[in-house]
Amino acid sequence: MDNDNFRKELHRAADWVADYFERIESYPVKSQVAPGSIFSQLNELDCRKKSSMDEIFSDFEKIIIPGITHWQSPNFFAYFPANSSYPSVIAELLTSALAAQCMVWETSPAAAELEEYMMNMLRDLIGLPPNFHGVIQDTASTATLVSLLVAREKYSSFQINADGFDNQKFRIYCSSEAHSSIEKAVKIAGFGSNNLVKIPVDDRFAMISELLREAIESDLDAGFVPLAVVSAFGTTGSTAIDPIIEISKIAKEYSLFHHVDAALAGTALILPELRYLAEGIEYADSLVFNPHKWMFTNFDCSAYFIKDKDALTRTFSILPEYLKTKQDSLVNNYRDWGIQLGRRFRALKLWFVVREYGVEGIQAKIREHLELTKFFADKLLALNIFEIMAPYPFNTVCFRLNPKIDSNELDILNEQLLTKLNSTGKLFLSHTKLNGQYVLRFVVGQTHTELKHVLAAIELIHQISDQLLEDSIF
Numbered sequence: 427m428d429n430d431n432f433r434k435e436l437h438r439a440a441d442w443v444a445d446y447f448e449r450i451e452s453y454p455v456k457s458q459v460a461p462g463s464i465f466s467q468l469n470e471l472d473c474r475k476k477s478s479m480d481e482i483f484s485d486f487e488k489i490i491i492p493g494i495t496h497w498q499s500p501n502f503f504a505y506f507p508a509n510s511s512y513p514s515v516i517a518e519l520l521t522s523a524l525a526a527q528c529m530v531w532e533t534s535p536a537a538a539e540l541e542e543y544m545m546n547m548l549r550d551l552i553g554l555p556p557n558f559h560g561v562i563q564d565t566a567s568t569a570t571l572v573s574l575l576v577a578r579e580k581y582s583s584f585q586i587n588a589d590g591f592d593n594q595k596f597r598i599y600c601s602s603e604a605h606s607s608i609e610k611a612v613k614i615a616g617f618g619s620n621n622l623v624k625i626p627v628d629d630r631f632a633m634i635s636e637l638l639r640e641a642i643e644s645d646l647d648a649g650f651v652p653l654a655v656v657s658a659f660g661t662t663g664s665t666a667i668d669p670i671i672e673i674s675k676i677a678k679e680y681s682l683f684h685h686v687d688a689a690l691a692g693t694a695l696i697l698p699e700l701r702y703l704a705e706g707i708e709y710a711d712s713l714v715f716n717p718h719k720w721m722f723t724n725f726d727c728s729a730y731f732i733k734d735k736d737a738l739t740r741t742f743s744i745l746p747e748y749l750k751t752k753q754d755s756l757v758n759n760y761r762d763w764g765i766q767l768g769r770r771f772r773a774l775k776l777w778f779v780v781r782e783y784g785v786e787g788i789q790a791k792i793r794e795h796l797e798l799t800k801f802f803a804d805k806l807l808a809l810n811i812f813e814i815m816a817p818y819p820f821n822t823v824c825f826r827l828n829p830k831i832d833s834n835e836l837d838i839l840n841e842q843l844l845t846k847l848n849s850t851g852k853l854f855l856s857h858t859k860l861n862g863q864y865v866l867r868f869v870v871g872q873t874h875t876e877l878k879h880v881l882a883a884i885e886l887i888h889q890i891s892d893q894l895l896e897d898s899i900f
């Protein structure tokens with residue numbers, strides 16, 4: 427391909443992308459292909475042979491697209507969103523053209539300085555004080571691992587990095603509703619998953635802080651070293667909010683490192699009227715939230731903030747001769763702020779998003795999503811055959827169909843409801859279990875979801891539920 431052809435193909439791709447967003451609602455939201463079907467079609471092609479862009483594009487549409495679940499469809503209500511937006515997609519294109527390795531300041535000063543600027547802005551926007559320092563990590567999972575490693579090194583005066591473990595038996599705490607990434611981080615950091623203590627939750631699915639204190643006390647009696655606590659601001663199951671201020675107090679009392687996992691709900695703190703939900707957040711040692719979930723910025727982009735920047739960089743710095751630069755003392759070399767050496771230029775898409783929407787535009791969208799969530803819950807309750815299974819402080823409603831039958835059968839009924847809903851292709855919801863009960867989750871977070879999409883979803887849920895109740899033996 428030469429540059430002239432490249433330009434032509436770029437225009438074709440640009441048209442394809444704009445067309446895609448225009449017709450996105452005509453695809454089944456959840457891919458309906460059978461396992462192995464994409465693989466076997468690929469096997470039938472001779473993919474090793476040089477092909478024309480016409481052929482590649484046509485196979486892309488024919489083979490790949492049917493196997494795509496359309497996360498950017500306004501009828502996507504599953505999991506948590508991984509939303510994007512027009513300015514973000516454009517910035518990703520530019521980033522991919524620059525294809526810069528942003529490991530140190532010198533390898534692209536603009537990337538380092540825009541990242542510092544954007545992280546300061548996000549920190550201020552979510553109401554964190556200026557003694558937090560921000561860096562973009564690839565995911566919340568990585569950010570949580572980074573925090574646990576910093577906690578480990580701070581505690582051991584950086585000795586575990588040098589000599590390995592010395593028989594300390596560390597304990598890490600989180601709630602029983604916390605995200606699986608915490609357990610993964612505990613394993614990777616070398617603590618052992620049996621040393622992750624899961625504290626029970628109350629009827630709102632939030633950590634019971636008194637039980638945290640009890641667990642710490644009994645661990646101390648047993649000779650363990652309580653090291654860190656991870657609190658959740660918005661659990662993945664039901665967006666429950668742990669009592670951050672109480673946990674901060676306990677963390678201070680026992681010298682625990684306190685990391686806040688706000689992966690989805692951190693974005694809501696951009697609304698001043700919701701800050702009260704995160705009371706005490708300024709006492710935490712670190713926090714992560716994902717603009718790549720609910721802030722219109724393409725995956726990957728996790729905003730990670732930590733107070734003790736020196737402990738962070740001391741935990742991760744390495745300085746081989748070939749990476750030394752004259753500016754090392756003057757600039758942020760983000761290579762030392764996390765796990766990988768190589769880094770993408772991720773700040774650019776954030777900058778495009780914030781500037782194109784304006785902060786007020788982003789706030790308006792988040793407020794709209796919150797209103798649509800309440801609207802959904804109210805309408806659903808009014809139908810009298812559904813119950814809401816958890817508080818919904820943000821954009822996620824956990825509910826189930828309940829025609830007042832025995833609870834074992836209710837799980838089966840709701841599983842059937844979910845399968846039937848998703849097989850229509852008209853929307854996509856997912857499920858979880860709360861208190862051992864099967865519940866459906868309805869999450870409003872896709873960039874282009876509007877009232878009409880939520881209304882259509884309610885109608886479909888109602889219609890399929892009625893059908894199920896008529897057809898079933900219940």
Ligand SMILES: *Cc1c(COP(=O)(O)O)cnc(C)c1O
Pocket residue numbers: 506564565566567568605607658660661662687688689690716728
């Ligand atoms: C989604 C989520 C994560 C994981 O996020 P990644 O960026 O995919 O690692 C962690 N914690 C919570 C509460 C989440 O909702």
